[in-house]
Amino acid sequence: MSEYLIELKNISKRFGGVRALDDVSIAIRPGEIHCLAGENGSGKSTIIKVMSGIYTPEEGEILIDGNSVGRLDPIQAVHRGVQVIYQDFSLFGNLTVAENLALNTYLLEGRKRMDWPRARSMAREVLARLDVEIDIDADVESLPASGKQIVAIARAILAEARLIIMDEPTTALTRHEVDALFAIVRDLKAQGIAILFVSHKMREMLEISERLTVFRNGRKVAEGAMRDFDEPAITRAMTGLELDEEPYAPEIDPAAAPALEVGDLRVAGIVHGVSLELRPGEIVGISGLIGSGRTELARALFGMEKAVARTFRVAGRDVFPRSVQEAIALGIAYVPEDRLSEGLFLTQSIERNMVVSILERLRSGLFLDRKAMRDKTGQMFRDMQIAAPSPDTAVGNLSGGNAQRVMLGRWLLTGAKILILNGPTVGVDVGSKAKIHRIIRDLAEKEGLAVLMISDDVPELTGNCNRIHVMHEGRFVAEFRGADMTEDNINDSLKALR
Template identity: 45%
Template structure:
């Protein structure tokens, strides 16, 4: 049974045709996987369905009833729910309060029946086949539990169409499996689901149909049997993708750029030792909480070690702040580009120049917009940020282009060592290729690169060596013929 039909939906922003006469249908009990590169129009399309944006033209038809546009209230009343990447949860409220929030709010009572709140939450969780502590503060629970609570809340609203926008970006592998199981369960209940993800292997696990957007236009609709990940990547980007690149060589006889010896920090990591040579890309894999990010933060001066020794180009290294680390030639591209990497409302050029603020000053010691613009324009060209102007706010960019801005910010500081923490999380395959090329170019220039990633294929393609971390220790090292996705996966399974 057809649930939703979009006819000729178009939306234009200044200088950008975000949607161009898009047609789409979805039926009850169907999982439609919406695929497209960053900037393809996926988010704009979903916002039109949810009432967050007004189409310039076209119609939204819900079970035979036509609308020129929907308001957020109309969309929710029809049974359309969207779970965005930030989940829109209340971290200071309990699990039950988050799940039952909309129901309680709609009752307009002067008092709250707490047993009813628990009953509503328990019922929604039961429908998902999930179990969460109802009275626990949601902000104290892991990201997988928060994702489950957000889905359960949608079920309390008599949801008919659930849109999931990059729901697995921050999830560890065991939580991803649970989430995909929930999707199958909701589908069996007759719910329609639009699933958006850059992790193509996940899409093939759950898709009944693929819908591909590129540059705001519909490229086509396909059954899973008609596609491979390589073919889908091409349809999304228009670029022939070859995933057979091997890690580039480096001078193995060169003196180490960085040496870490017996590094320890209580309750985080223990006796960690490794080296990094000029031109080498060293990877770190492991489950969340294994200590890999904590080591990166130590190198960047945010998480001082209790014991051990670090040397950079033969000199002792003990950074106590990011300022000291940057002064030593170390830069960190954080996993959280929104919270820790960017000033979202500031201009692109301001973000890029922020790491070298002193060079952006004029004669009187004040910020020179002309210097800031020159720095921004230079790096926008070098890392190929797609934008009409460096004066645009960075929040106007797609996820892939935002990540390029973060990279440009730190490359402008000319680091000796670049640490990348999940550098391509939530980024489309085309932007991933471009970022990988930038990283390889840095290594060719003689810089050392440390890459932390949940994407095992990314580590195998990019790194000369990969360390597997488990419970705060280096459990295994992979290189050469031993560095394969299968070997890393097997080690991860043992760790879990």
């Protein structure tokens, strides 16, 4: 018997001229919680597909239980106990939990008849094994993301999984749900099932994984026991860069008029009197739990939410934007949390996505001034360091970090003086994140932009802001600046609110 459940040796895989995997090896022991880390394009997804038999590598060997399996196809992979849980879970929202759980098994067994009683008892049994309570007769689409994930795990177990590969499992989960997931994962480990987490959320990896493999640009760049790594070490391995950032301490001219001055802003039922001052060059952070009213505050500042305020001054002028158009005209820009649903046109080019905010200005007569359009977006494309062949590339083909930079570029084209960012680096990998932070800091420091940054990511705030407000139940409850503005202080303050 081999020490390893599955072992991939010297695997290479090419797509056209691109080497997606270059002589990589990875080995997973039975009952091990292993983490595979890497940025977008590092080859993580490719190796998952090799393990699950979807891709056949050009070179290398796959061993399961110490025996070489030659060519692995998807059906063989399933028979040998490899199960992948994709980010979208691949469940059927229109079917019940019980049916979702039984369907694969029945299809695998080649059944003709749908045996409902057996489906329900199978479901009850496997959920009991996971020690979770889910209504087996509920439609899966009525479950929260965490519930769907549990159903996906249960389905993998029913398929007699010995290795469950989970692609970015914590993305859609709250902290509490992540804890529940980890409890289940430890339980699976106890039952001898190995787990491979594929993730770029380092903090969570550190918490649960026993061993780590890091990929970068299709090569393995680090591996070993988790206790030998800390967060900076993993980041270094993933990006190949040192990402030490000194805190942001701009020189603010106290005599200069604030870019934005808001007094006692209220949104009915959600925001209960927030006062805020933003000076040119400042990056002010807002931290708070979901439901604290931080998003509504941002939307109100951008004219998207019905709000009242005692004072609302933009660059010393008393004005209150009642619509998005008015807010843009005042030089306010808002980059929303969910850029995919609230902002970007995925099938359209980078150029078109950027100019959409300034179409009026590019108008000459009935038509658009194409040359001005090219010039402006070309410049912004370079400034934002977007990794794409040209501004004509469709936004749908970009990674999260690049897409976010397109969004930033769009708003900077409007000549905004006040930039509101909501979760600026959600779903963005580490290297790209640092790039976005750099751009934002440069804009504030050199161009005098006033930035309001809302984020769940406390280190992101402490690393980039010169002041941070903590928001709770529609009010600012604490403010941190200077030496007090540490991760621990803010985390403590947030914890106290729970």
